[in-house]
Amino acid sequence: MSTLTITSIQTNLFWENKQANLRMLQEKINSIPDHAEIVVLPEMFSTGFSMNAATLAETMDGNTINWMKEISAKQGIILTGSIIIKEEEKYFNRLIWMLPNGNYGYYDKRHLFAFAGENQNYSSGNKRLIASVKGWKINVQICYDLRFPVWARQNIISQQEGQEYDVLLYVANWPGRRSHAWKTLLCARAIENQAYVVGVNRVGNDGNNIYHSGNSMMIDPLGEVLYHMEDDEDIFTITLQKEHVNQVREKYPFWKDADNFKINL
Numbered sequence: 001m002s003t004l005t006i007t008s009i010q011t012n013l014f015w016e017n018k019q020a021n022l023r024m025l026q027e028k029i030n031s032i033p034d035h036a037e038i039v040v041l042p043e044m045f046s047t048g049f050s051m052n053a054a055t056l057a058e059t060m061d062g063n064t065i066n067w068m069k070e071i072s073a074k075q076g077i078i079l080t081g082s083i084i085i086k087e088e089e090k091y092f093n094r095l096i097w098m099l100p101n102g103n104y105g106y107y108d109k110r111h112l113f114a115f116a117g118e119n120q121n122y123s124s125g126n127k128r129l130i131a132s133v134k135g136w137k138i139n140v141q142i143c144y145d146l147r148f149p150v151w152a153r154q155n156i157i158s159q160q161e162g163q164e165y166d167v168l169l170y171v172a173n174w175p176g177r178r179s180h181a182w183k184t185l186l187c188a189r190a191i192e193n194q195a196y197v198v199g200v201n202r203v204g205n206d207g208n209n210i211y212h213s214g215n216s217m218m219i220d221p222l223g224e225v226l227y228h229m230e231d232d233e234d235i236f237t238i239t240l241q242k243e244h245v246n247q248v249r250e251k252y253p254f255w256k257d258a259d260n261f262k263i264n265l
Contacts, residue, residue, distance in 0.1 A: 012204030041081025049173035057086035137165040176213030
């Protein structure tokens with residue numbers, strides 16, 4: 001059965017300083033062992049969680065996208081994380097799924113964090129992205145999306161084909177003061193969807209003096225925590241086992257009793 005090797009980078013970020021962040025992240029990525037297949041960066045990894053979209057936004061042919069293409073090609077990895085993008089006079093908190101060959105997919109954050117004014121500065125996405133890698137299906141989402149379980153809920157393709165995805169991945173700038181919710185909901189998403197969950201958060205104070213405690217986690221389909229790091233910067237690599245996902249779903253076929261539903265946007 002296939003395996004999937006994922007590396008998370010939990011790091012502090014330089015506030016609204018793209019050059020410094022890209023230089024720092026490149027050094028960290030260069031230190032990752034050669035066997036990594038997917039490298040995950042935090043939400044808004046080039047700027048921090050800034051509402052200064054008009055000043056910081058780039059286009060899809062901007063410097064950060066080109067940086068991701070170069071790093072992905074050089075290292076032979078899939079590189080992902082979110083950045084601020086301007087498109088058709090709108091601003092998006094957009095996760096980029098960059099492949100080594102320069103092709104990419106993207107996901108625009110669906111649930112905007114009104115508590116911090118994100119809904120006043122950014123436009124909401126209206127579709128999910130489920131990427132395919134080596135026979136694995138990976139559902140990618142961003143930070144506040146975690147609080148809305150319907151958006152992550154598995155749809156059953158068919159009784160024969162089973163579930164939509166095997167890994168649920170969140171990139172985040174989740175404040176330390178609400179870390180209990182972050183940790184609890186990551187485990188809940190793994191249990192209810194019978195999937196691996198990867199949550200990659202930042203650490204340190206941002207430009208608004210909001211502290212982020214990290215608590216990046218990797219969780220198996222039974223809700224068992226495979227990795228957890230609080231407060232400190234860390235680079236962690238894990239190899240996930242597809243056989244384990246299949247065994248959990250076969251032994252505990254709870255997904256067959258799930259409700260059918262459609263999301264109206």
